[in-house]
């Protein structure tokens with residue numbers, strides 16, 4: 001049996017401001033840092049140890065990992081940063097307030113943009129300063145692989161091959177892995193691992209900075225999965241994420 005831990009970053013500045021974030025590189029809030037520290041304490045108290053960490057190239061996930069590793073007294077661990085673990089690219093919605101967008105376009109349209117499997121948000125224009133091709137951190141990525149927008153299916157199409165080709169071999173080699181990433185890159189992985197249908201993935205929301213443990217068999221199929229920590233508080237965090245795109249909130 002293999003065990004891995006997945007974790008979404010702590011609250012970011014744009015989570016707090018309720019803005020669509022995607023690939024915009026916003027940092028954690030003070031609360032987000034505290035959430036990450038708490039996650040590290042929980043992992044330590046539960047006796048978790050790791051050999052290798054994966055994260056995205058976005059600082060909210062990277063800093064969450066740093067804080068967690070600090071609490072585990074394991075800042076020496078190797079960390080692999082890869083853009084394929086980035087948040088789903090939110091296209092032209094990036095920067096907009098979710099509640100205001102729901103007031104303008106309706107709750108239903110915003111739910112489709114946020115949670116449908118195959119409907120992408122409106123795309124960025126290539127001359128938009130937010131296009132990742134202008135950002136030096138993506139200079140080694142072929143321009144045709146850099147998104148102008150993504151639906152969840154597009155995110156699955158980059159996250160799952162990365163999982164299969166890069167992460168699974170290390171799990172099978174016996175390395176204990178911690179992944180800190182994002183709400184929708186983790187939903188992509190959860191969809192794949194738990195074989196969740198395109199329809200049911202709409203209802204899956206990932207809470208900020210709560211360790212999610214997967215116990216996997218030798219074929220990488222989940223035996224069980226569970227969040228560590230206060231289960232009632234975790235449910236409330238998930239409900240809060242779900243409610244972010246409603247006009248009345």
Ligand SMILES: O=C(O)[C@@H](CO)OP(=O)(O)O
Nearest residue numbers: 019020021022087114183
């Ligand atoms: O804005 C985003 O990039 C994501 C994660 O914060 O939001 P949502 O939960 O609306 O997909």
